[in-house]
Amino acid sequence: MSGVGVHSGKKVTLTLKPAPINHGIQFRRVDLPDSPRLSAHFNRVVDTSLATVIGEGGCIVSTIEHLMAAFAGMSVDNALVELDNYELPIMDGSAAPFVRHMREAGFKRQSGAKCFLVIQSPIHIREGDKSVRITPAPHFRITCTIDFPHPLIGRQSYSLEVTDRCFEKEIAGARTFGFLHEIEYLKRFGLARGGTLENALVITEKGILNETGLRFPDEFVRHKILDSIGDFSLLGLPILGHVEANRSGHAFNHAFLKEIFARKDAWETRTYHDLQEFGQFNPQLLAV
Ligand SMILES: [Zn+2]
Known part of the structure; x- marks a missing residue:
């Protein structure tokens, strides 16, 4: 896939390659000497102010959240992502183009034991009006609530059990959004250089600038779910638990990952085989 980075405005080409069992998701900067690799893991996160950025030893990969959501939403555990610049392409501002390319390439089931992070007791953090908590559940459910004093948004809440089919249908197509005054401010400081109406919903005082309108009436909260799925995938293991995020964003989600x-004492790791033995198996966990 080729495109531009939403913040850098730089052209980039991205190639998704198969990877062996227990490889996880790794990024490889083919434009740098020795093509350094970075694991998509929360302990590699170096910035969350505008997008999720991972880095180590002078090598960074920026704006990974929508591709990470596509991997998690499609149950892809192992892949190598090669790119020739530091920021991933924004595509249309959603995860749908990544999912479409993955579908075209196809998926392969591997024979290793899939491992899950199973939540045993509640964990929560709160800061002002923001909060995130996770409670035990036999599947991965995510509930997001946003509240913006705007006629098109207001209070929106959305909850779903993250399985491949519902992710692709209900979440993957929801685009990133920003308020016009914020975007103008970012552009003044040389950011949001690649941001256009082709890859973001731009909100004005009364509505949106995009003439094609919304893909879902509640596209904003659906995109928050998409971002959260990408953020939580940085734990490195699929979660069995219910995440409830209230007015959260990348930075707050990241703080929550550290807390988890x-x-x-509040979680343990179990393989798919363990879960079958304990009667906690949910057939959707293995859906492809
Ligand atoms: Zn996003």
Whole structure:
């Protein structure tokens, strides 16, 4: 896939390649000497202010969240992502183009034991009016609530059990959004250089600038779900639990990942075979 980075405005080509069992999702900068690799893991996150950025030793990969959501939403555990610049292409601002290309390439089931992070007791963080919590559940459910004092948005809430089919149909197509005054401010500082009406919903005081309108009446909260799926995938293991995020964003989700990791008493890892034995198996976990 080729496109431009939404913040850098730089052209980039992205290639998704198969990877062996237990490889996880890794990024490889083919434009740098020795083509350094970076794991998509929360302990590699170096910035979350405008997008999720991972980095190590002078090598960074920026705006990974929509591709990470596509991997998690389609149950892809192992892949190598090669790119020839530092920021992923924004495509149409959603995860749909990534999912479409993955579908065209096809998926392969591997024989290793799939491992899950199973939440055993609730974990939550709160800061002002923002909060995130996770509670035990036999599947991965995510509920997001946003509240913007705007006639087109207001309070929106959306909840779904993350399986491949519903991710592709209900979430993958929801586009990123921003308020016009914020975008103008970012552009003044040399950011949002690649941002256009082709890859973002631009919100004005009364409506949106995009003439083609919304893909879903509640596209905004659906995109928050998409972002959260991408953020939570940085734990490195699929989660069995119910995430409830209230007015959260990349930075707050990232703080929550650190909290989950620190609370080792509240979760354990189990393989698919363990879950079958304990009667916790949900057939949708293996859906492809
Ligand atoms: Zn996003």
